[in-house]
Amino acid sequence: MPVARPEPQEPRVIAHLDLDCFYVQVEQRRNPALRGQPTAVVQYNDWKGGGLIAVSYEARKFGVKRSMRGDEAKHVCPGINLVQVPVSRDKADLNVYRSAGSEVVAILSTKGKCERASIDEVYLDLTDAAKEMLSESPPESSEFIFEEATKSNILDLTSDASDREENVKAWLCRADADYQDKLLACGAIIVAQLRVKVLEETQFTCSAGIAHNKMLAKLVSGMHKPAQQTVVPSSSVQDFLASLPVKKMKQLGGKLGSSLQDDLGVETVGDLLGFTEEKLQEYYGVNTGTWLWKTARGISGEEVEDRLLPKSHGCGKTFPGPKALKTNTAVKSWLDKLCEELSERIQSDLNCNKRVAQTLTLHARASKENECNSVKKFPSKSCPLRYGTGKIQEDAMKLFESGLHDFWGYRNTGWSITSLSVTASKIFDIPSGTNSILRYIKGPSSGASSTIVDPSSTPDLTPFVVHEEQCQPSSSIKEDCDNSSLAKQCGATEEKGVSKKLSKAQESGSILKFLSQSQSAFHEKRNFDGLICSNQGHESSSGASEAGQHGKTNINTAGDHSAGNTWMLNVEDIDPDVVGELPLEIQREIQGWIRPSKHASTKKRGSTISSYFSPSRR
DNA sequence: ACGGATTATACG
DNA sequence: TCGTATAAT
Structure with missing residues (x-):
């Protein structure tokens, strides 16, 4: 399953950051009395005290483990505080942790490429930042080294003595180090700064690994916890991996790792070195074989993706x-x-x-x-x-x-x-550029009286029919974009005002209208889709009066032009005959949405609108 | 009869 | 492309 990726030849500086027992920290921030206490976060208190999903380091000393029940935890650690995961709709609601995670990502993404790897983990590509530091204010010629950085753990550096920090400082400042190590040293300083910043701004501690690739960074980020960082100089890689149990490597924690042990007698990563690439490919296929071969040598070309948000x-x-x-x-x-x-x-x-x-x-x-x-x-x-x-x-x-x-x-x-x-x-x-056709559709904040489009240039689109119940307004966009208030704000989601306005706009003849099909055969996979509409902030209108109409609070029709209101217009199908009557430019745009589908609906042979945001088109 | 609830990725 | 399997946290 793992696949090796081609190797960048330039040395990179990669960091992996991992929040310490994250859910516990979130709860401790909410209730500071829990700080320093043995604490665990648990879900579903009803059966055997619920299942633990995060355990504080104080509690770990008692032998409390994830995957224990609340009852067992109480047994080995009577003084433990068990905090329940919030429940809504009779299920666990993880939104508080998600948004706390985004707080951290927001801070970490300021320095170089940032990849949200999970709710509490992030990869950073600090190559550029490290190079910049090296050329502008190299540690070796710097008077003062950021203190947190001197607390780093440097793999291989004997670190038991009382002069540990001095040794680390010396390592960070070595003038005779090779280029790679100098870059790593800069990376370590940058990460230390970031971790302090995260602590200051969110009260969360995290641990980190700094290395030349993702694999190594991840491997050591958890090596010294909590609230510490570890650096992997390339000179230490061989020895480090040689004695490392294979199962500790990411991707080898499961069946593949077991197979290595059981079928090849490989216990440590070092043992893997005894196999040629070809041999490994014989056992596990080309991709995995190559990946294993490189992994054994500490080689990983996987790039840090530039992605701050989840993919699903x-x-x-x-x-x-x-x-x-x-x-x-x-x-x-x-x-x-x-x-x-x-x-x-x-x-x-x-x-x-x-x-x-x-x-x-x-x-x-x-x-x-x-x-x-x-x-x-x-x-x-x-x-x-x-x-x-x-x-x-x-x-x-x-x-x-x-x-x-x-x-x-x-x-x-x-x-x-x-x-x-x-x-x-x-x-x-959603493509942010001018969305031509969307200009013909009025947003929630546009009353029928204020017209976005110049009537003279507005084609007559009357052959389309809007079905009001298909209009699905977004809830207020105002804030909440940290989703801390997500649940609250999304509660007020039904809004009639929009369909009203759409009808009004319809009367005015300046709106695109769609033909709807009956709800028929789902199995035949009707190809439905939606259209995202956004009034990009032009026109200010009558928000206040509108806001009064729908009883719900929290509906933000007016203002906030910076964000632009976004809502969803659901479309069941579109009549191809009608498309032909539109201006050519619009036709082309619509054609762009249309992609052939194997399971096209029974009606109107040919295509149906599948998506405005088709991945295939730019 | 799973420690849950989420996420991601490779394979066919 | 979809559905399955594996893995991690």
Whole structure:
């Protein structure tokens, strides 16, 4: 499964940062009384004290471990504080941790390329920053070395003595070091500064690894915890890896690592050196073979991606043992909750980050009632994602039914569902440039009276028909773009004002209208899609009066032109005949959205609009 | 009958 | 492309 990537020849400076027992720190910040106390974060307190998902270092001293139950933890550490994960819609709600994680990313992304690797981990490519420091204020000629940096752990540097910090300082400042080590030293200083900054601004401590590639940085970031950093000079790599148990390497913690042990007798990474690349390829295929060969030598060309946001959003829940779901209505009820949360999260992603998700996937685990415990897997199913809670719920249920159908094959014995999850993926940025056609669509803040477009240049689009119920306004965009207030703000999501305005705009003849198909056959995969609309901040209008109309608070129709309101217009289908009547420029744009689909809907042979943000087009 | 809930990636 | 499997946290 792992794949080797070509090697950059220039030396890089890569850091991996990892928040220490992150969920615990988040809870400790919320309740400072927990600081310095043995503490763990637990979810679902009802059964055996719930499961631990994060454990403070004080509690670890007592032998408390992740994957213990709350009860066991209490047993080995009677004084432990157990904090529950927030629950909403009867499931764990991780949003507080997600947004706390983004706080950290926001700080770390200021220095070089930054990749959000997980909710509490980040990779940085500090090559440029390190080079800059080396040329402008090299440590060797600097009077003062940032103190936190002198607390670094340098692999290979004997570090037990009382003069440890002096040794480290000396290493960081060595004038006779090679270029690579000098870069690493700069990297270590930069990371130390960043960690202090993170602490100051978020109160979170983190640990870090600094090396020439991701693999090594990650490998050592957890070596000295908490709140410490470790540097890997290339001269130390060989010896370090030689004695390292294979299972400690990322990607070798599972079956592949076990296979190395059991089938090849490889216990340490050093043992791997006894195999030629060809031999490893014989066992594990070309890609994995090469990857293993390079890994054994500390070689990894994997780049730090420039990505601050997750690539997908998922919500799930398990229903262990007696809690397994056995009826369609139970499934529906849970699916509805999961979809509600998912809908909120993608809506927030749209508002805050101007991103749209294209695919909805449903996963489930099921077992058959009596009879031979079939090992059959419940198939995962996916379909184009339509925005709007109701639509997501509807589609998810259809996906479930379709999966269930496959699951039984021909004979329906009873089933029970032990886990359910829905995921939104294939997320793309909304192009920020001028979105020509969108100018013909009025946003929530444009009253019918204020016209965005010049009527004379506005084509007559009357043949299109807007279906109001397809209009799905976003919730307020105002703030919340740290999603700390996500749940709160996304609660007020239904808004009638928009459809009203769309109708008004429709009357005025300055709006693009779409033809809708009947809801028919889902199985034939109607190719639905949505259109993102945004009034890029021109025109100021009558917000206050509008805001009064819909009873919900929190709806932000007016103002905030800097952000621009974003909402979703769902489109079921478009009549190709009508497209032909539009101005050529618009036609071309629309053609761009259209991509052929194997499972095109029964109607109107040919294409359906699939997505405005097709990945294939720039 | 899974420590949960999320995320990511390679393979076919 | 979709669905599956593996892995990490």
